[in-house]
Amino acid sequence: MNALEHSTVSEIAATYPDSYRIFHKYGIDFCCGGKRKLSDVCAEKSIEPRAVLGDIAALAATADNTTDWQKKPLAELVEHIISTHHAFLRQELPRLHALCAKVARRHGEDHPYLLQVFEEYCIMSEELRQHIEKEENILFPVIVALGRGGAAALDISCPIEMMEHEHEETGAHLEKISALTHGYKMDDSYMCASFKALYTGLADLENDIKLHIHKENNILFPRALALLGR
Ligand SMILES: [Fe+2]
Ligand SMILES: [Fe+2]
Structure with a gap:
């Protein structure tokens, strides 16, 4: 396991299906910024790579019901991404848009950063809406x-590069929203129920998007490119 220290975060995330939980715990980017060596990321964060790998090994030893998407047919993985993560976005993006607008309207005067959160959210939400349409209509059918x-039917390396670039943009929006809200920090002294529901919803959205991007960047796209000998 310790030999993995010099593997990239993406490679480890792709090999150990549950490892994203450990990366999340240590604040290690396993989706958009996953193409960096674990040893480099850990050095930057003053984390001991062996502690991270030890936690991943312990989790792998106890996990018994995790789907290993490296071994499932690509069509099944694509169907899973659409029915789980794309469906989640289609349901949550409009709901959170309405909630974010309401909270920004009510509390924006006292907390102007909420107006920036709403602005950032609107851009991200529209980009994501278009992104999943492109995946479902253009890229995924070719991968299946x-x-x-x-x-x-077409050279998928360019569309994959484009999707990865869009994932990075989504990651940047999420980072900005998280920074503006101080990591969705709750404060009972001034937050109403809608305010808190917005923070909970945004935190859940971020977690699901990270897992979603991990499955595409670290598993689906490399497997599809490998079929083409890339
Ligand atoms: Fe997707
Ligand atoms: Fe995507």
């Missing part, structure tokens, strides 16, 4: 066909 042994 490839996974079933068919020929690629």
